[in-house]
């Protein structure tokens with residue numbers, strides 16, 4: 001119903017829709033979790049750094065989690081002065097440190113090398129932490145697994161325990177999962193942390209549990225709440241969590257128009273005015289995005305593809321109730337995270353316009369033009 005309503009209102013294609021109603025539902029879930037556990041929630045803006053999303057999140061979160069100087073600048077522009085900004089990245093550069101210290105309230109070093117190089121310069125300016133790698137693999141796909149062998153993410157937990165850095169930091173950060181639908185990885189990780197660091201945890205001020213949990217898909221939050229209460233009670237820690245996906249995934253829809261249809265080796269090919277470059281994880285991870293119009297019992301099968309020159313620019317094979325026609329609109333749903341932020345204009349195809357839908361009205365927030373494309377590709381001078 002909602003998608004049909006949006007399609008009827010839409011006068012632009014391809015179009016990126018931020019469903020504000022769905023977004024608010026996700027923020028309310030997080031707000032309830034924040035209230036019942038005392039865990040402080042940061043929105044991890046890497047998943048969708050669009051300003052309207054940050055401004056919508058602002059009243060519900062303690063702050064924002066960022067990965068770079070540019071994300072820190074953007075978050076600081078959208079946050080209130082009292083809101084916290086936590087940086088965690090392997091990419092800290094010496095010449096950015098002074099500005100990062102102005103923008104951020106917390107900085108987590110990814111390695112003991114960076115801690116040794118930069119911590120002194122940040123003393124008394126920000127709260128300093130280290131990303132710890134607990135060496136617990138919860139993911140089959142190594143591309144997502146921060147705890148894979150030879151990982152570049154975080155300090156090996158045993159190395160950290162043996163180092164003097166553990167005496168010097170105010171907090172620890174870890175992030176070990178992706179799209180988890182239960183809290184068992186979290187409980188296992190906390191178990192390992194408490195067994196390794198014991199009462200030393202009482203000498204820290206905070207612990208950041210990272211992101212990676214699909215909070216709105218988890219029906220039983222008691223394990224999380226009990227875990228956070230335990231950390232607060234036993235070690236007097238302030239506990240943070242920094243979800244991205246869980247907050248924005250379901251609010252994002254990409255709507256595109258069928259611009260061509262033909263038969264190739266016996267299959268119907270449906271060409272859209274968008275491409276996998278607007279949903280790059282489709283190609284990166286060879287996943288088919290969910291299509292609203294797909295009917296598993298439909299009699300009409302078609303290969304839905306993008307309009308670029310790449311042979312593998314294919315969204316997937318879907319089934320439809322009735323045959324498609326040129327001009328029909330198709331909607332990829334639940335694509336709000338890690339999509340638009342990775343999108344590009346390969347072959348010169350423009351970015352989708354961005355709209356906000358509030359349940360009744362559709363408002364265009366951003367439209368890109370040839371001038372934006374030209375600015376990217378014309379040399380300065």
Ligand SMILES: Cc1ncc(COP(=O)(O)O)c(C=O)c1O
Pocket residue numbers: 044047065088175177178179210211212213242243244245246337
């Ligand atoms: C350090 C860190 N924190 C938070 C997140 C957000 O994770 P998610 O969007 O899966 O909740 C990520 C995602 O890669 C991350 O690397």
